[in-house]
Amino acid sequence: MAESNPSAELVVFLAKGLVGQPEVVRVNVLEGGRLLELETSEEDRGRVIGRQGRVAKAMRAVLAASRHGRDVRLDIVD
Numbered sequence: 001m002a003e004s005n006p007s008a009e010l011v012v013f014l015a016k017g018l019v020g021q022p023e024v025v026r027v028n029v030l031e032g033g034r035l036l037e038l039e040t041s042e043e044d045r046g047r048v049i050g051r052q053g054r055v056a057k058a059m060r061a062v063l064a065a066s067r068h069g070r071d072v073r074l075d076i077v078d
Contacts, residue, residue, distance in 0.1 A: 004029075005027075005029050005033050005036075005068075006066075006067075006068040006069075007033065007036060007063060007066065007068045007069040007072045008027040008029050008033075008036055010062070010063060010066055010068075010069065011027050011036055011038055011059065011063060011074060012025055012026075012027050014059050014062065015027075015038055015040060015048055015059070018044070018047050018048055018055065019040055019041070019044035019047055019048065020041075020043065020044055020047070021040075021041045021043070021044055024039075024040060024041040024044070025038070025039070025040055026038075026039040027039070028077075033072065034071060034072055034073065035072070035073050035075065036063075036072055036073070036074050036075070037075050037076075037077045038074060038075065038076045038077065039077055040076075045076065045078070048076055049076060056074075056076060059074060060074050
């Protein structure tokens with residue numbers, strides 16, 4: 001999953017730095033790598049989303065600015 005996709009590796013790296021339980025962080029690669037679904041523990045989901053979605057927006061901006069993430073969509077799943 002995340003090991004073969006540079007965009008997914010970037011999302012995992014960013015998310016693990018934010019959460020309290022980094023071992024639970026997973027990224028599912030869907031639609032041929034054009035959709036990434038970020039899964040965290042329920043307690044850490046708020047940290048990844050941030051107030052008014054600011055952290056999630058920042059993660060999406062970094063992903064879009066990366067070479068491999070230009071056309072990739074990031075979803076944070078419940």
